Amino acid sequence: MGSRRKFIKTTGALGLTAITSKLISNEQINALETFAKLPGNDPAFTLPKLPYSYNALEPFIDKQTMEIHYTKHHQAYVNKLNETPSTNIDYMSNDATKCTHVDKTTSMVIRNNLGGHYNHSLFWQLLKPNPEGHKNPAEGKLADAIHKEFKSFEEFQKQFAEKATKIFGSGWCWLIEQNNTLKITTTPNQDNPLMKLDHERGKIILGLDVWEHAYYLKYQNKRADYISNWWNVVNWNKAEELFNTK
Numbered sequence: 001m002g003s004r005r006k007f008i009k010t011t012g013a014l015g016l017t018a019i020t021s022k023l024i025s026n027e028q029i030n031a032l033e034t035f036a037k038l039p040g041n042d043p044a045f046t047l048p049k050l051p052y053s054y055n056a057l058e059p060f061i062d063k064q065t066m067e068i069h070y071t072k073h074h075q076a077y078v079n080k081l082n083e084t085p086s087t088n089i090d091y092m093s094n095d096a097t098k099c100t101h102v103d104k105t106t107s108m109v110i111r112n113n114l115g116g117h118y119n120h121s122l123f124w125q126l127l128k129p130n131p132e133g134h135k136n137p138a139e140g141k142l143a144d145a146i147h148k149e150f151k152s153f154e155e156f157q158k159q160f161a162e163k164a165t166k167i168f169g170s171g172w173c174w175l176i177e178q179n180n181t182l183k184i185t186t187t188p189n190q191d192n193p194l195m196k197l198d199h200e201r202g203k204i205i206l207g208l209d210v211w212e213h214a215y216y217l218k219y220q221n222k223r224a225d226y227i228s229n230w231w232n233v234v235n236w237n238k239a240e241e242l243f244n245t246k
């Protein structure tokens, strides 16, 4: 390991400790980073492997959308990060969880592209092929928490879909845990609940991309239909794993 990379890793670890709060623990950050953890080679940021084929989420998310979304949109965030001279060494560490360092002082190019890389890396993991097409509900402790907070799984879905549908323009809808309470929240553009910005912060359990690039080829302007069908391919095992991470 080169001295620069050693320095980055050391300062990165210290940085994570410094920003750890009751909302986002080190363990959660470590768990979340596993999917985006990159080998210690340059370039600093690389596209994580898609855990299924482009057509695996059919008929709910189509092959062409998946291919373009992954190889063009996500790749573009990665490319932009690698092209951007960093003004803060923390951002150039090779893990995407550095978005926990993002705040109002962060340059928009880093905020947008680091968020884009992180959010999409997580999004792929939170999808799962399910050609049978049932709205596979959560199980286990997460299901219990959803029922406790929203009274029923159907009510949770209704509230989540309403918030996701109403996002103006591009953004994300999230299920987060904040002080042991589940909340549905939204962020514009590529912001997320880990960033230190003017929105709800917390542990991410579930995230839905409602940028038009995520659905327009198949659903055109019918975002509500995309959301309704997305429930069929939610990877509840991953959501449960994130929920159970302390």
Ligand SMILES: [Fe+2]
Pocket (backbone or CB within 6 Å): 069, 073, 120, 209, 211, 213, 214
């Ligand atoms: Fe996207």
